[in-house]
Amino acid sequence: MKRQIIDKIEQYDTIIIHRHVRPDPDAYGSQFGLKRLLEANYPNKKIYATGEHDPSLTFLEVPEEISDDVFTNSLIIVTDTANTGRIDDSRYHTGDCLIKIDHHPNDDQYGDLLWVDTNASSCSEMIYELFIEGKEYKNWKMSDASARLLFAGIVGDTGRFIYPSASVRTFEIAGQLIKYDFDRTEVFNGMYEKEPNLLHLQGYIYENFEIDENGACFIKLTKEVLEKFQVTPSDTSLLVGSLSDIKGVIAWVFLVEETEQIRVRLRSKGPVINELAKKFHGGGHPLASGATAYSWEEANRVIDELKEICRQFKK
Incomplete structure (x- = not known):
């Protein structure tokens, strides 16, 4: 070829x-x-x-x-x-x-x-x-x-x-x-160099992430949060790896609110997550994928399904 x-x-x-x-x-x-x-x-x-x-x-x-x-x-x-x-x-x-x-x-x-x-x-x-x-x-x-x-x-x-x-x-x-x-x-x-305001947002992420007993982790970055730190949705791509440093995390999702949708960034240390991404208008690699949600209700379903994937993975 x-x-x-x-x-x-x-x-x-x-x-x-x-x-x-x-x-x-x-x-x-x-x-x-x-x-x-x-x-x-x-x-x-x-x-x-x-x-x-x-x-x-x-x-x-x-x-x-x-x-x-x-x-x-x-x-x-x-x-x-x-x-x-x-x-x-x-x-x-x-x-x-x-x-x-x-x-x-x-x-x-x-x-x-x-x-x-x-x-x-x-x-x-x-x-x-x-x-x-x-x-x-x-x-x-x-x-x-x-x-x-x-x-x-x-x-x-x-x-x-x-x-x-x-x-x-x-x-x-x-x-x-x-x-x-x-x-x-x-x-x-x-x-890898980051502007100070992006590092301040990283601090916010470390203070506000949530993780369950099976290692599923998530953070929600609303438009209000992005405006507070003067960060664009695109800028947040530099921070997706931040949650990988947390002990016990096996898969995580960044939920970033844009004008008319919520950008979904999925990452994993083991569980396959690209099939989950496909369910929500996306796709990608088994351990690194992206998707889109069109409401916070839909974004919450991504979180729930990620939790189930991690629960099954830890069985």
């Missing part, structure tokens, strides 16, 4: 790369890492990365605004996105050919070519594997800019290599990427 993707890349003069809404470092890492990789090897091609920008990821890259006519006769590649409903920029279907590259469960088998590897720690890891294939097949070169982005994506999706998804291969790839010329300290600072 990797060689088929490379063949398609070589056929098109214009390539547009998409990723998922509400991006994280792996979304940007895989999207822009692929963009910089292709630019280094095909300088005469026009290669774009599109989607709504998340200011917290400016340290990595900034997407481009492109007109509708650019999509005509173009190759579209979507990275790190399990289903079409989560693809950022709905114009993805107006190109000539669509390729899906992803590491989430393949519930939505979209695209003319699909390369899905659920064993990969991240989509950025897959882009590196594509580079290895391209190096052997077409003498591809890796650029420093691409290496930096792919490293950031891998770090982000493995939680600095602490999640079970970080395999021996993941560490091998990371070891290869750090041989390139980029500032790892700058990458880590961009990913």
Whole structure:
């Protein structure tokens, strides 16, 4: 499949790369890492990365605004996105050919070519594997800019290599990427430094989380709480891992109120939670998923079902 993707890349003069809404470092890492990789090897091609920008990821890259006519006769590649409903920029279907590259469960088998590897720690890891294939097949070169982005994506999706998804291969790839010329300290600072108001919110989370006897934990962040700490719903993504530090927690959910919905961020140390996410308009990995609730009543049902999952897991 990797060689088929490379063949398609070589056929098109214009390539547009998409990723998922509400991006994280792996979304940007895989999207822009692929963009910089292709630019280094095909300088005469026009290669774009599109989607709504998340200011917290400016340290990595900034997407481009492109007109509708650019999509005509173009190759579209979507990275790190399990289903079409989560693809950022709905114009993805107006190109000539669509390729899906992803590491989430393949519930939505979209695209003319699909390369899905659920064993990969991240989509950025897959882009590196594509580079290895391209190096052997077409003498591809890796650029420093691409290496930096792919490293950031891998770090982000493995939680600095602490999640079970970080395999021996993941560490091998990371070891290869750090041989390139980029500032790892700058990458880590961009990913993990927090504004003082966000740290104050973290203190609120530690003071107000709830946990039951089976290790199910949750925190509700209402619009009023976010306004008090002057934090956006998107900013709270940097704090999702906070509850993992609590002894006895085996799964947890962040409930973040937005204008018309409640963002649901589910994480786990063992119980499978992506099926729960699917019940509430979402999905994701077995131990890291996202969903959406449209009322606090619905959000409370997420909490109740998470508690039951943890109870069954501890039996």
